[in-house]
Amino acid sequence: MEYIFYTLLLFIALCFLLKVSFYPRWGILLVASAYSLFTLAIGEWATEQSKSIVSTYLNARSVVQNIAILILLEAIVLIAFCFDSTRENKQPATLFQRGVFLYPGLLFTWVIAFSVIHTFWNLTGINFRVITCSSAVIVFLTIAGGANLARSLIKKQVLRLELLFICCFCILIFNIIFTGN
């Protein structure tokens, strides 16, 4: 169960990086900064999360169902982006289309939260503020670096879109398994 959850988070992160890679460079930096600030903001909260609390959440049926729905919605949005990006129609994008393009993938915040919490669990004795700030820096570098790396490795957008689509598909599969368990 835990491993499925970790894999799910991995794919969410991958999707996020692929999605963000479609932004202009300054957009990538903006997103990275925002998520970095988010990391700083949740530092205090993360120190108050214990293994028993997290385990309780992951074993609570209602919580898992809610998670599944949110993951599904995100996957749908990203898949919609994939299809939308391949249109040849040059008419101005609708609000929905703009939204789909702008939407970076909010579930990545869960990935950050989960990672930060685990970091606190494993790095005993280190100042919490140091951990929080370091995590924020790592988040920034990961997003900025990861998205740019994706752009440079997979220059063709179509390929990136295909990859994004496959990742979303994997998310859906793992989501089903996760919810089922």
Add this chain to the structure above:
Amino acid sequence: MQRKKKPDITNNRIIFMLPQSICSIRKNKKLYSGVAVFLLILAGTYATYTHWFSPTRILIVNPLPAQAADILLNNDSRHIRITCLPTEKATSFKEYDAVVFYGRGLYLNDKQQAAVEQCSAKGIRFFTNSLRNFNVIVNRNITAEQQSLLLAYFGNASRQNYRNGVRYLRHIATPNKVPEESYDEPFTLPANLYYHQEYGKYFPAKEQLTAYLKAKDIYHENGRNIAFIAGVSFPTEGNRSHVDTLISRLTRAGFNVYPMAGTSRRTEMLRDLRPDAIVYLPMGRLGNDSLIRWIHTENIPLFSPFPLLQSTAEWLDPMKPVSGGTLTARVLVPEIDGAMAPLLIATQNPHESGYHLYTPEKERINNFVSHLQKYLLLRDKPNRDKRVAICCFKSPGKDALLASGMEVIPSLYNFLKRLQAEGYDLTGLPATVEAFGKRIYQDGVVPGSYAPGAQQEFLAKANPVWLTRTQYETWAGEVIPADKYREITDRYGPAPGELLVRSSENNEQQIAVACLQFGNVLLFPQPRPALGDDDFKLIHGAPVAPPHSYLAPYLYMQKGFEADALIHFGTHGNLEYTPGKNVALSQHDWADALVGDLPHFYYYTTGNVGEGIIAKRRTHAVLVTYLTPPFVESGMRQRYSALLDDIHNLLQEGVENRPSLALEMKKEVIKSGLHRDLELDSVPGTPYTAEEWDKLDRYMEEIANEKITGAFYTLGQAYSARDLMTTTLAMSVDELAYELARTERDKGAISTEQLQDFAFVNRQYLSEAKRILMPVLQNPPQDTANLYEAVKNALTYKNLLQQASQNELNAMIRGLNGGTVFPAPGGDPVLHPNVLPTGRNMFSINAEMTPGKRAWEEGKRLAENTLERYKEKHGDYPRKAGYTFWAGEFITTEGATIAQALWMLGVEPVRDRQNRAVDLRLIPSEELGRPRINIVIQVSGQLRDIAGSRLKMLTEAIQLAAAATNDLYPNYVSEGTLLQEKTLVEKGLSPKRAREMSGLRIFGPVNSGYSTGMLSYTENSGKWDDESELVEGYLNNMGAVYGDDDHWGAVEKGLLASALDRTDLLIQPRQSNTWGPLSLDHVYEFTGGMSLAVKTVTGKEPDAYMADYRNRNNKRLQPVKEAVAVEARATILNPAFIRERMKGEATTAQMFGETFRNIFGWNVMRPSAIDPELYNDLYKCYILDEKKLGIHAYFDRVNPAAWQAMTSVLIESARKGYWKPTEEQLQTTLAAHTASIENNGAGCTEFICDNEKLQNYITHHLSSGQAATFNRNMKQVKESRTTDDGVVLKQEKISPPQPDEESKAGHPVIPGVIIAIVLILMVFMVYKRNKE
């Protein structure tokens, strides 16, 4: 054909709504200029405002909250802004224009002092309000004249002075500010005056006040005069509603109240007034020793109720104890003056203005006034009309009445006879003590809930008082608050409960109160404070409400019998250990509610000051100390003298030179079993080395010198001439031996090392000291000028011992006449002769001054010894040391064990000018010269109550040591903290909580309780099968942390276990000659409990030592096993000791049973402490009576229940496998056990009657006839058990934690395969597209 270009969305620009104005800003220079000018104007306005118009900011540091409120509320200028802060929060002064320090108790650390100097360099004014030259004084940037004026304002506390004082400060600190606030000259209070409720009215002499009271028509011609002292400068302070309320209530109660204030003439004013009583709201001592001696000589009782610096909610919260300076000044110090009634009268609560003001607690004030009335009424009421209730303590079943070191029945009888001689009505008192004892055993029974048969027998034969349910509930409603009463009914059902109840003829339920009444004197045994499942979780406190059967006698005593005074007889009961606040109890605390407002006296052994103080503070008892049993010759020196002489000769001549003698001597040693105690080999052909002989020599010297006590003391009966001699010798012989040795050392005849070698001093000087002392004590000379100091002291001790027994009775009579009881310290008289004469009211020590300077040095030395010993044995330093802190040891050694703990950490206390330990210094690693050793501490509830501030200091020390960096040696404190944090996270705590808790390593009983609960767990051995089951009980009961205010009393699952991890050794303090590890159950309870827990957690049993403070000249460490062996040889296996004890009666005999139970306890908790041969030795000594001491006949005569307890222990030990008797041994023991039950009935203590498995084991090993007889005898006391479902004991089996279910889903292989497939697909796609 052209390929359609796919839309390149990377170039899509996201169009944002950028504000147009930003693009054009650069073109708008006018706007820039405008903004700049605006900013300049703003800055200029701000500067002008700050310089001329802003309020003057004044900081007041270290005021009492009430003072702060007074100052703030009397500031009527909106141009003055006042902030009040406690010292520890005043870290920065630069935001202020002037700072006022209140000097009392002020301490500034280095950072604060640096901040003061920095800010004073910038011109900020600093002023300290203090007249005493021992406080910290900081005055900067003020002239002498200004200082003098400020002292006049703030030193003469009054509304006008506060108002004008802050205005004056504004004038001198910020003279440029406008508008100028005018101020009046300071109003100087008369130095010494009388006052009353009317503000501003002062009287220079008592006559003027008397005239004023008459004019106001509130003077009572026949009323008693009360001197009332509320504080040094009290009357003019604004915050005085509690004082006014108390004056008013006392006046309405018929007293003439003379409130007085002043410093220089207080003594004179008191002597002039010569009041009937003094009510002093304490802040330090009332006066000097001369004044205190005078008030006691004049028999003027001193009462010290006090206001508390806590809100009402905090006061009612037992997890917010009174500690630190408040405890010292308000409670402890008045005890030194012999003050009584430490009752709360006011709290401090936030006013609507946000500041704290005193709130009179009306119920408490009424309670105090009523108490005072009743106390003084004892002066007027004729003795024949006085109604006295006496509560004594009794073991359940047929076992003896209990009081530490006191033979209760004859003591009680002597006391009643004395009352009779004083004119008290004791109609019906039996003519002989034997008849009196029979009445007690008939009517004063405490049946256990596990023995319904015994209950029925009691109800059939005794003459209890029957209370109807209606009566009981009415009284309960008057005495107990409704929510507290509900706790009882929730737990035990509606009144009158299940124990000792019946239905009357008209079907009303009634509850029996076991008691005896002789005229106007009521005698009742204190019942069990819990029943059923909780029954065995007692005696030192249960975190549960007591049952109806516990309340009934106290309610009857208050409301039915209408006692004028209450006495608790002997050490000790359990009322003071019912849950609640440590001091300043409320009506919501059982101890306070059940004693009520009665004058309360408590006969308490002088040897137990730690627990006595708790009784004093929680039940507002006036303690009257009684003597310990006399110290007697153990006879061990004679027994070992030949062997000791041989060892000395052997060591002098050299072991290798006398091989045959060495082997002969070794055979002797093996025969006596001494080698086992020291873990030496028993190979007869190999001689011991010189070091081993030296070890044996010291060990035997210790046994020979061990101080033992004889038969229990009887109140009202002085020591016999022989006991007087032996006790005086015990008190003085060591002192003289060391004095002789010091004289020799000063002459150069011996070295300092030899002086510090106790075995050497004993061997060389002890006999000489005895030889000098004995003739002097037998025939005291007239001229003592040329005697050794120690000999003069010995003569004094002898006189004081002779006076003691009369003094004890006289003091109680005096108290019952509404008089005073002289104050005195408490402790073991051998170690602290100043506790003599007894018959006095014990006091404690000032915790803030601990560890004392001498205690610090001793503690350091002992800690270093501990580390040396451990390193010698194991080759490395210990990682963690576990300490047990007890109140008695803390008081008598002034915190020497705290000193040990601090030194282990590498932290030392920093003292202020008053010698209080107020701060800590981390000793640098290079200075310490070794690793910092981690510590974990368990405390008794008693110590927690009296030394809370020391526990906080220790926690800070742990945190300081853990944070140390760049140490040259390993820092086990830091390592341990990290490991603990990690463990706690693994156990499910959040990282934040884990970090907070990982620095807390001081644990104590949960729910403000007082004990580990392990005694009852252990001795209810039928309810557990494996010792590890007890560990969970220990970890639960002792899992509360007491380290800082935020977590005081908090319980976190897994915390104690994580704190015990890596504990390599344990230290148990021992500071009294009146008990040892076998004779006192708490030793195995605490040290044994911790040892078992550590072994369970770590898999390894830690080393265990006793920190032995009993010899003033030789404080040392001793392995627990050795200490147990010394005590066993000197007492329980020593015919001389047994003969002495057999001179006592039932209570003395009960001690044997207790010692046997303690041996059992050690076997459960720490088997390595007990020599396996001990059981065989006990069998030979007691069951076979090899020495023909007449043991069987003795127990048969005085206390068969004790004998049955002893035999039960042996049989249970066999059942558990601790003792492996032969069949013959077992049968003989069984025969002794069953014969006693057959002849005397089952004694029915828990060990005898409350262990089904033991009873089955017994019957299994008896013949069928014997088994039938045994079962019949047991049934008599246990019949109707199955029909009475209210008191069926449930077996409390502690189940081991269930392992977590492993998640079956989510095996790592499946997602891994899926990821691999996806990655392969992605790579393939990338490759394919690239190729295209």
